[in-house]
Amino acid sequence: MAEKLLMKGNEVIAEAALRAGCRHYFGYPITPQTEVAHYMAKAMPKINGTFVQAESEVAAINMVYGAAAAGARVLTSSSSPGVSLKQEGISYIAGAELPAVMVNIVRCGPGLGGILPAQCDYFQSVKGGGHGDYKNVVLAPSSVQELYELTVEAFNISDKYRILTIILGDGMLGQMMEAVEFKDKEEIYQDDKKWACTGTKMERESNDITSIYIQPEVLENHNLKLQAKYKKIEENETRVESYNCENADIIVTAYGTVARIVKNVIKMAEKEGIKVGLIRPISLWPFPTAEFEKYAETPKAFLSVELSAGQMVEDVRLAVNGKRPVHFYGRMGGMVPSQKEILDKIKEILNK
Amino acid sequence: MATVFKKPHALKDLSLHYCPGCTHGIIHRIVAEVIDELGIEGTTIGVSPVGCAYNNYEYFHVDMVQAAHGRAPAVATGIKRVHPDNFVFTYQGDGDLAAIGTAEIIHAATRGEKITTIFVNNAIYGMTSGQMAPTTLLNQVTTTSPFGRKPEIHGFPIKVCELLSQLEGAAYVERTSVHDVKNIRNTKEAIKKAFKVQEANKGFSIVEVLSTCPTNWGLNPVDALKWLETNMLPFYPLGNFKGKDLEV
Ligand SMILES: Cc1ncc(C[n+]2csc(CCOP(=O)(O)OP(=O)(O)O)c2C)c(N)n1
Ligand code: SF4
Numbered sequence: 001m002a003e004k005l006l007m008k009g010n011e012v013i014a015e016a017a018l019r020a021g022c023r024h025y026f027g028y029p030i031t032p033q034t035e036v037a038h039y040m041a042k043a044m045p046k047i048n049g050t051f052v053q054a055e056s057e058v059a060a061i062n063m064v065y066g067a068a069a070a071g072a073r074v075l076t077s078s079s080s081p082g083v084s085l086k087q088e089g090i091s092y093i094a095g096a097e098l099p100a101v102m103v104n105i106v107r108c109g110p111g112l113g114g115i116l117p118a119q120c121d122y123f124q125s126v127k128g129g130g131h132g133d134y135k136n137v138v139l140a141p142s143s144v145q146e147l148y149e150l151t152v153e154a155f156n157i158s159d160k161y162r163i164l165t166i167i168l169g170d171g172m173l174g175q176m177m178e179a180v181e182f183k184d185k186e187e188i189y190q191d192d193k194k195w196a197c198t199g200t201k202m203e204r205e206s207n208d209i210t211s212i213y214i215q216p217e218v219l220e221n222h223n224l225k226l227q228a229k230y231k232k233i234e235e236n237e238t239r240v241e242s243y244n245c246e247n248a249d250i251i252v253t254a255y256g257t258v259a260r261i262v263k264n265v266i267k268m269a270e271k272e273g274i275k276v277g278l279i280r281p282i283s284l285w286p287f288p289t290a291e292f293e294k295y296a297e298t299p300k301a302f303l304s305v306e307l308s309a310g311q312m313v314e315d316v317r318l319a320v321n322g323k324r325p326v327h328f329y330g331r332m333g334g335m336v337p338s339q340k341e342i343l344d345k346i347k348e349i350l351n352k
Numbered sequence: 353m354a355t356v357f358k359k360p361h362a363l364k365d366l367s368l369h370y371c372p373g374c375t376h377g378i379i380h381r382i383v384a385e386v387i388d389e390l391g392i393e394g395t396t397i398g399v400s401p402v403g404c405a406y407n408n409y410e411y412f413h414v415d416m417v418q419a420a421h422g423r424a425p426a427v428a429t430g431i432k433r434v435h436p437d438n439f440v441f442t443y444q445g446d447g448d449l450a451a452i453g454t455a456e457i458i459h460a461a462t463r464g465e466k467i468t469t470i471f472v473n474n475a476i477y478g479m480t481s482g483q484m485a486p487t488t489l490l491n492q493v494t495t496t497s498p499f500g501r502k503p504e505i506h507g508f509p510i511k512v513c514e515l516l517s518q519l520e521g522a523a524y525v526e527r528t529s530v531h532d533v534k535n536i537r538n539t540k541e542a543i544k545k546a547f548k549v550q551e552a553n554k555g556f557s558i559v560e561v562l563s564t565c566p567t568n569w570g571l572n573p574v575d576a577l578k579w580l581e582t583n584m585l586p587f588y589p590l591g592n593f594k595g596k597d598l599e600v
Contacts, residue, residue: 201395
């Protein structure tokens with residue numbers, strides 16, 4: 001029977017990873033995600049898994065790189081400043097085409113910033129962050145239930161395409177407690193990992209994992225191969241939820257925690273006779289461009305609400321492609337907009 | 353006709369890309385001979401560095417993972433934790449290990465990570481054309497210490513074995529050289545012992561090998577060997593710093 005438990009977001013991530021077959025975790029403490037590490041530190045020794053508290057995020061992501069190269073399902077988690085340090089390793093993971101999952105429970109910045117929720121790492125997550133032409137899959141859950149489901153999926157996507165998958169949450173989601181219903185058994189994508197470094201056992205040629213290609217023709221081909229893979233992911237792994245968009249006066253777009261607030265705004269607006277739709281990107285990369293194209297001519301305007309100075313709004317503008325005005329409303333520094341604030345902004349846009 | 357000399361099996365039959373007279377090649381051969389003699393080719397996983405040996409994954413007949421500059425000990429940690437029964441080694445230069453990767457090597461050693469590090473100290477950055485390394489000797493001229501390394505400006509050279517041997521997790525620490533036949537033999541014995549220490553699960557093992565960079569030292573290969581002997585040996589004493597009497 002499915003098990004229903006009341007759990008904290010960060011702990012659910014760890015539990016989901018274990019259920020997805022992850023037996024190796026490498027990390028370094030940073031608020032507001034540290035409970036992932038606490039959970040793993042307790043759980044891993046009991047199941048013969050690995051928990052290593054690395055000396056830094058730089059080391060942690062390189063341990064992930066090694067473990068992934070060795071064929072393991074592997075997890076690391078951090079928060080914004082820590083993820084900045086991981087960027088070197090992330091670029092190498094992309095270059096060497098290794099599967100791994102990283103959680104970023106975003107806090108507000110720049111710099112040391114604060115520990116409260118933010119979405120100011122959108123650019124860093126979906127546009128690269130490290131050096132080189134590469135992409136990571138970025139999934140943005142908006143409930144604890146989704147943290148569980150998307151963490152499991154993240155491992156499957158990673159193994160299927162040999163790519164880093166990022167769970168992009170925020171401090172609110174990581175710290176909140178909600179009921180979560182676990183499945184009896186997870187569907188786990190099985191890769192034979194013939195490419196991994198496990199020792200030749202004198203039975204095969206040696207496997208090499210590398211991201212260096214000094215010959216320009218070879219490196220360009222490697223890049224073309226990566227780009228073809230990214231295209232395939234765009235075709236197959238785009239995830240989006242849209243709600244109330246048919247005949248909407250305005251379509252709000254938001255992800256993660258903010259999308260939950262917007263759902264309440266929709267109800268408030270309805271009472272005042274305003275029809276508000278919501279497009280909630282679940283995969284931030286690949287971005288659900290097609291969903292925006294589908295509704296691009298429905299509303300009077302779009303409004304992107306974010307815990308940032310306006311980052312996802314750029315992708316929304318590209319997707320809407322000038323067909324409708326795209327507005328932005330955001331709060332920073334750990335401030336979270338109230339329902340009323342968002343509704344007021346909607347009314348201002350609609351001149352009501 | 354009897355074969356008296358051949359390539360070790362663990363070294364692929366390829367010509368190495370190192371400059372003439374560079375002792376990286378000798379060290380590669382030693383590592384491969386040890387792998388052959390211990391019969392561990394099928395269970396060994398190596399980690400390549402950034403530096404002149406960046407692509408040595410192509411040369412060894414064992415599974416190899418190429419790591420970012422300095423991060424080989426962290427990468428090796430990840431590999432070893434997944435495959436605790438395999439042999440895992442890193443091969444790193446002095447820039448790689450003692451500059452950008454100082455934290456990684458110290459903490460891998462501190463954790464007593466059961467890996468073996470082959471640390472090639474040529475007192476200079478080779479690949480990027482002769483800049484000062486953390487191991488560059490006092491008064492040594494490099495492209496970034498053109499008037500010689502001065503302690504008041506550049507600080508002092510790092511003695512890695514002396515440093516790491518203070519750490520409890522480091523089980524076996526030895527410095528050797530490859531400037532003549534006797535020392536080449538000693539290097540082989542040390543590397544063999546380092547792998548055995550790993551096999552016996554005793555902790556972290558490292559062999560620092562003093563090596564030449566004729567190209568960036570601006571010397572011919574023979575003079576480079578002499579330079580190593582005359583200048584490096586007095587500052588970097590050879591010998592065992594830890595674990596000499598370990599029963600393995
Ligand atoms: C992050 C990063 N910084 C700098 C470099 C450039 N780089 C390549 S090799 C090297 C020096 C390597 O020197 P060493 O480790 O002593 O090895 P050697 O070339 O002497 O064998 C540097 C600085 C790099 N590849 N990556
Ligand atoms: S540059 Fe120096 S270390 Fe590099 S291959 Fe040439 S001689 Fe060897």
